[in-house]
Structures are given as structure tokens and as C-alpha cells.
Amino acid sequence: MTRPKSKKIENGKPVRDAEATQAVILTAAEEEFAQHGFTAARTEAIAAKTGVAKSMIYYYFKDKEGLYWAVLKRSHADLVQTLQKLELEHLSPDIALENFLRALLDCVSRNPKLPTIMFHEAVQNQGKYYKHSDSVSIDAALIAILEKGVSEGVFRQLDPFQSAINIMGTCLFYFIGAGNIQQFPQGKRLLSKAMLEQHTQEAIALILAGVRQS
Amino acid sequence: MTRPKSKKIENGKPVRDAEATQAVILTAAEEEFAQHGFTAARTEAIAAKTGVAKSMIYYYFKDKEGLYWAVLKRSHADLVQTLQKLELEHLSPDIALENFLRALLDCVSRNPKLPTIMFHEAVQNQGKYYKHSDSVSIDAALIAILEKGVSEGVFRQLDPFQSAINIMGTCLFYFIGAGNIQQFPQGKRLLSKAMLEQHTQEAIALILAGVRQS
DNA sequence: GTCTATACGAGGATAGAC
DNA sequence: GTCTATCCTCGTATAGAC
Numbered sequence: 001m002t003r004p005k006s007k008k009i010e011n012g013k014p015v016r017d018a019e020a021t022q023a024v025i026l027t028a029a030e031e032e033f034a035q036h037g038f039t040a041a042r043t044e045a046i047a048a049k050t051g052v053a054k055s056m057i058y059y060y061f062k063d064k065e066g067l068y069w070a071v072l073k074r075s076h077a078d079l080v081q082t083l084q085k086l087e088l089e090h091l092s093p094d095i096a097l098e099n100f101l102r103a104l105l106d107c108v109s110r111n112p113k114l115p116t117i118m119f120h121e122a123v124q125n126q127g128k129y130y131k132h133s134d135s136v137s138i139d140a141a142l143i144a145i146l147e148k149g150v151s152e153g154v155f156r157q158l159d160p161f162q163s164a165i166n167i168m169g170t171c172l173f174y175f176i177g178a179g180n181i182q183q184f185p186q187g188k189r190l191l192s193k194a195m196l197e198q199h200t201q202e203a204i205a206l207i208l209a210g211v212r213q214s
Numbered sequence: 215m216t217r218p219k220s221k222k223i224e225n226g227k228p229v230r231d232a233e234a235t236q237a238v239i240l241t242a243a244e245e246e247f248a249q250h251g252f253t254a255a256r257t258e259a260i261a262a263k264t265g266v267a268k269s270m271i272y273y274y275f276k277d278k279e280g281l282y283w284a285v286l287k288r289s290h291a292d293l294v295q296t297l298q299k300l301e302l303e304h305l306s307p308d309i310a311l312e313n314f315l316r317a318l319l320d321c322v323s324r325n326p327k328l329p330t331i332m333f334h335e336a337v338q339n340q341g342k343y344y345k346h347s348d349s350v351s352i353d354a355a356l357i358a359i360l361e362k363g364v365s366e367g368v369f370r371q372l373d374p375f376q377s378a379i380n381i382m383g384t385c386l387f388y389f390i391g392a393g394n395i396q397q398f399p400q401g402k403r404l405l406s407k408a409m410l411e412q413h414t415q416e417a418i419a420l421i422l423a424g425v426r427q428s
Numbered sequence: 429g430t431c432t433a434t435a436c437g438a439g440g441a442t443a444g445a446c
Numbered sequence: 447g448t449c450t451a452t453c454c455t456c457g458t459a460t461a462g463a464c
Contacts, residue, residue, distance in 0.1 A: 042438095042439070042440095043439075043440065043441085044438090044439065044440090054440090054441090055441085055442080055443095057440095057441095058440085058441060058442075063440080063441070064440065064441090
């Protein structure tokens, strides 16, 4: 990131920067894996996007799977950290829920590829990554909030486990469809800043209204 | 389906049944494509599941893509038909919405692989299938219901387009995670009849409460 | 209609020069 | 560290016997 990663010449010499090259590869790989998943992703396609030689992938990440895991790790880091430092225990459940959702939606809005990456990993690979990393507690936190809310009577009678899944769906499905729907009639792109903010609003409103005791 | 599709001998002769063989292939392919998507799916794996020779795929469906499209068509048929014959115009929006959701959830509960098939198609293939077939009106119907509900004041102020996506997410995300989560603590399988019915209940409750004017 | 055997291309991975 | 050239496995698709 410190050096210009764009092309290869600088005062007569080819530029060599391990960190920069790795980062470029990771970013390109993230895109490829998000769209195609592990198996269908092509190392050649990743290399093409970076402009560096295909063999650099193997030099830095050993093989396709090593690159894949590196992508998973980097992609999830932001989300996991953000949610971990959230400290929701003392808050009333409805506030806790709103904070949780806002943090979640902020993260995925910053990295809209994450949901599809997760999706591919879950479906194709049966979520093996989530078993090897202790990052899975995302759902657990949400379930805890819901349980507390139900027992305190601020939320209606609902099944915390089922509802947690459905709530995640409300938040994340948007990003999966984004590649498909792309732009609807008036050319509004689903991943534009305005639309992402609107999605955050709408999702939170729908969920809060949906769980609240009436 | 009329003949025993299990194995190949019947009164001394090998059984040959075009329809049955096609059906068997389609079913196996549905499973494979649901898990892996088009590119990562392996014709070899499909053949292995059926017990028939790999070349039968090419005999009946020309190539992998032909098989894929056949799977898409067969998988969507039930859903499209069910939703088309729903006649929701005369109903009040909240009843219309509930009927719509129940029909949708019934369909996908009967064929839990459909959501993952749809999502692979959407993400990997950018939904090309949905452009070539006129089956896409699923979302449109939901948006119409929401618009009507908002204008009549039975639903709160919400964006029909965004909310339609989020509602679909609430219903369908469950099935994507199903492969991943598999079974939680007490061995409840997400795709068991009891759990599917509970999901239907919970999703409908969450959505109706979420959109209703309070 | 169904099988076995095989041709052929795509794509993951390595060797070795620079 | 980066590139080019090459190897070799795997997977799609076809040929041809039964």
C-alpha cells in the first residue's frame, strides 16, 4: 500500500514489494471467491485481475486453498472484531439489538462481498472454516439478545434460534441478490452509498418492529 | 417413475426407461447443483449418485449446461405455478401478504434445495436464467402487495422494493444456512418437518409484525 | 438406451531464468 | 520477488460396442 502498486517500473527498476503484491492478490481473490466460491474460482482469473503472474499466488499462499483461507480470514476479521467489542450486556434488549444490527450492517456495507463469501463457504464447503476458527459466535450473540428480550417481555414470544437466522437473512440477503438485481429501473445500484444506507434503515426498522412486544 | 428405477435387471433383461432415467439424473443433478453451483458441479458426481453411466447425461441433455437449465426449469416450475394462481388482488394487503408468504414457504419447504440453486444462479451466473425465463415476477408480486398496503395505511411507511428483498431474505436464508448449521445442540435438523413448520410460523410472524402499522 | 473406453482441453501447480 | 514456459491431473464430452 505504501508503494504505487499500479505498474512495475520505477526509476528504471521493476518495483518489488511483497506486502503490496500480497494485498493486491488478496483483493482480487476476494472478488473471485465471492462470485464463484472456492472450486469454481480460477487462479488464472485472479492473476489476470492483479496484473501479476499466476505463480505469485503459489509463491505467497502455497496453493489455491491457502489463498482461500487467507481471504476468509481477512474478510471476517473486521466483522468479528467489531462485534466482539460491542459490550451489549448492560443495555436493554431492544437497544442492544439495534446496536448489534447497526454494527453488522455497517461492516457488510463496507465489505459487501462478505455475505456471498460466507454463503459459498456455508453451502459448498459446509462451513468448515467456521469450525476451525472461533469466529462463529456471531449468531450466539444475537440469540442471547433475543432470549433476554423475550424473558424480559420487551420482545414478543418468539423462538430465539429461528429468529436469529431469520434476522440475519433480513440483513444479509440483500447483498447476495445485489449481484443479480444489479440495478432496478431508474439505475439505482444496490451497492451505492445511498442505497446501502437505506437498506440499513429498512432492515433495522423491519426487524425491530418484527420482534417488539405489541 | 412407473418402472422400478432402482437397478437394472428385470426378468433377465436390463431395464430401459427413458423417462425414469431422465428423472433420476435430474434429481441427482439438482442436489449437486444446489450444493456446488454450475461450474463447480461435477458431471461425474451426478452420474455416481444415479448409478447410470455418465454418458447418459449427454445423451439426454446434450451437455452440462443443458442439464443445468433443465434442473432450473424443473425446480422453479412448482414455485412459479403456485404463486401465479394465487389471486391476491381482492384481498386486503395483510391477508394477501400472509397468503403469499405461506405459499412461498410451503414451496421451498417441499423443495429446500431451491433457494441455494437460485442463489448460486444469482451470484455466480448473475441470474441469466431469470432474464431468459418469464418467471421472475415473484418479487414483483410482493412489491405490489407492499405498495398497496402502504398506500392503504395497513402497513407502516416502508420502501416496498427494499422491504421485498428483506422479506425474501427472512424466508429463504434459513435454507441456505441449513447445509451449514445442519443440527444444533439437541440434534434438531433444520430440514425436519417440525422445524420447517416452525420456520414457516416464525418467519410469517416476524414479517407481519414487521410491516404492520402500529 | 446403456455401457466402457478414450480423446481433448482447462486449469492447478512447479521449474528455472532473471 | 517476479516472470515465462511447462507439466500433469482432472473433468467434459464423444466414439463405438452391445
